[in-house]
Amino acid sequence: MQITSEYLEQAIEQLAKLPGTGRKSAQRIAIHLLKQNDEYALKLANAIVNLKEKVTRCSTCGNISDKDPCNICENPKRENGQICVVEEFNDVYIIEKTNEFRGRYHVLGGIISPMDNIGPDKLRIQELLQRIGGDENINEVILALNPDAEGEATSYYINKLLKQYEVDVTRIAYGIPMGTELEFIDEATLSRAFASRNAF
């Protein structure tokens, strides 16, 4: 095979590193970009550069933001006494899309994982305690970590620390997802759904 454009090869190589993009998709994308008008490709490249150079972290909640503090921490309407603890900024994004939660967030920036050498000191747990002891009038901490071993351990750890404060600690419900059928649900989820049953 004779390559006529090293630049095309380089673009394919970089695109193939994107999640869910194999070499074939990367080829298709690169060829598509070559065929498009210049403006789109430059807009895309610029958007990627901005993502890395202009997006920062909110020093209060740890969420990604274009400014510090972020829109949510700055919004007085969202000071309802609730704080939702999540692992990473993308969880905020996912929860915001539901329009269900009206309080503020606290992004831990990871999860306790001894296997990966991540202890509580590497997460934004001290910052959480400071906010609870601070002037945000927090009365409920909602834990929304992933329902796996690390998420459970981190939830337990935070719950224990929060006993010294006068706040309710709750956890989002884990159970049967909407729109599925029981026969497709794994046993652990089904067990949890029974244990967490509530009055009808």
Add this chain to the structure above:
Amino acid sequence: MQITSEYLEQAIEQLAKLPGTGRKSAQRIAIHLLKQNDEYALKLANAIVNLKEKVTRCSTCGNISDKDPCNICENPKRENGQICVVEEFNDVYIIEKTNEFRGRYHVLGGIISPMDNIGPDKLRIQELLQRIGGDENINEVILALNPDAEGEATSYYINKLLKQYEVDVTRIAYGIPMGTELEFIDEATLSRAFASRNAF
């Protein structure tokens, strides 16, 4: 939903325009880029810019190239008297990957399509005739256009024009693709395979 980063939104919007990438994949990619080290995202952005700013067309064959003439046209080993006519540069890429063809290419830059108002004058057909009449000693023109109505029409048109030159005009074989089973083949392909049968 409250947006904390317009830059993230813009990146998602641009990424969602890529072929085969819906809004969900675009979100996943943008979040992935945010989590990656800076270097990768900048390399990717740079590769996309290079694609548009540095990739040019070979004035001989019409293929994309980093320089003019392209590697293939410049390579004396590929002057074997054969020229393969394709619709677009990505077809060259696909054929090169087979390592089967050792001659040179001619990229038409499209296909005759009255519906889209594309006549022969908008394709690089005059350039093909010039090459055949020129000093490349071409003795065989291999048509490798897509086996659809426009591809067929364009092949017939070029074949007719080439009658005035002393060159063989051939066409790549259309038939049953390797590795499939007859029961999954459409009738048009199967008819073609019978009509184009050859000695065993």
